[in-house]
Amino acid sequence: MSKITLYGASTSGNCLKTRWIADKMGIAYDWVEMDVFAGDTRTDEYLAINPAGQVPCMVRVDGRILAQSNAIMLYLAEGSDLIPADAFDRAKMMEWMFWEQYSHEPAIAVRRAQKMFMGVSEDDIDPMLMQKGRRALGVMELRLMARDFFVGETLTLADVALVAYTRVAHEGGFDLQDFPAVRAWVHRVERELGLDTIAEEELA
Numbered sequence: 001m002s003k004i005t006l007y008g009a010s011t012s013g014n015c016l017k018t019r020w021i022a023d024k025m026g027i028a029y030d031w032v033e034m035d036v037f038a039g040d041t042r043t044d045e046y047l048a049i050n051p052a053g054q055v056p057c058m059v060r061v062d063g064r065i066l067a068q069s070n071a072i073m074l075y076l077a078e079g080s081d082l083i084p085a086d087a088f089d090r091a092k093m094m095e096w097m098f099w100e101q102y103s104h105e106p107a108i109a110v111r112r113a114q115k116m117f118m119g120v121s122e123d124d125i126d127p128m129l130m131q132k133g134r135r136a137l138g139v140m141e142l143r144l145m146a147r148d149f150f151v152g153e154t155l156t157l158a159d160v161a162l163v164a165y166t167r168v169a170h171e172g173g174f175d176l177q178d179f180p181a182v183r184a185w186v187h188r189v190e191r192e193l194g195l196d197t198i199a200e201e202e203l204a
Contacts, residue, residue: 001025001027001076002060002061002062003027003028003029003030003061004022004027004028004029004030004058004059004060004061005029005030005031005032005058005059006018006019006022006029006030006031006032006056006057006058006072007032007034007046007049007050007055007056007057007058007059008031008032008033008034008055008056008057009033009034009035009036009055010033011116011117012036012055012056013105013109013164013165013167013168014055014056014069014105014109014164015055015056015069016164017056017069017070017072017073017160017161017164018056018058018069018072018073018076019031020160020193020195021072021073021076021077021082021157021160022076023193023194024082024193024194025076025077025080027076034046034055036055037117037118041053041054041055049065050065050067052067054067056068056069056072057072058072058075058076069161069164070097070100070101070157070161073157073160073161074157077157081154081155082155082156082157082160083156083157084151084152084156086152089151089152089156092151092158093150093151093156093157093158094158096150096151096158096161096162097157097158097161100158100161100162101161103132103136103139104133104136104140104162104165104166105165106132107129107130107132107133107135107136108133108136108137108165108166108169108172108174109165109172110129111125111129111130111133111172111173111174112165112168112169112171112172113172114129114172115171115172115173116171116172122173129172130173130174133169133172133174134174134178137166137169137174137176137178137179137182138179140162140166140179140181140182140185141179141180141181141182144181144182144184144185145181148185148188149185149188149189150162155189155192155193159185159189159192160189160193163185163186163189163190163193166182166186167186167189167190167195
């Protein structure tokens with residue numbers, strides 16, 4: 001695969017997913033750091049690349065553009081063991097990736113962003129975000145109680161999609177001490193991706 005350009009914010013789990021997969025696949029890329037809160041994604045220049053005004057976004061050398069984190073990961077990992085060969089397992093991987101964007105990220109990532117980057121006080125954060133986030137973590141805990149990864153016996157894109165914001169859930173006020181199987185899985189996936197492991201006290 002030719003060198004690509006990735007537009008993203010290093011504080012964003014959605015953006016980091018794409019960089020982790022590019023690194024794991026040995027794909028060369030230029031990383032363009034974007035400050036979402038400073039309006040970098042709303043400039044005319046960037047809107048010409050992605051009219052949705054969102055990151056991440058990938059640009060190929062031939063000019064073709066792909067947005068949405070999970071779509072970019074699927075493209076970068078094509079033909080690898082990160083995507084199951086079995087049709088059912090592949091669909092199961094997609095099921096968890098869709099669930100991550102619909103039921104996980106909108107609670108855990110949003111609460112983290114409000115606390116960490118938007119200066120919203122704890123009292124002003126919608127209490128439903130904590131409830132929904134803990135419910136999502138509970139679903140994950142049940143899935144991981146008797147297995148190492150979400151699909152099959154090895155790492156897939158489902159794990160990468162889900163670990164991005166789970167590993168920093170404590171920054172949104174979520175206590176992973178209540179979810180020991182999730183905690184163990186976070187460390188497992190971090191090792192597989194060659195990431196610096198989140199310290200135990202940070203996961204507490």
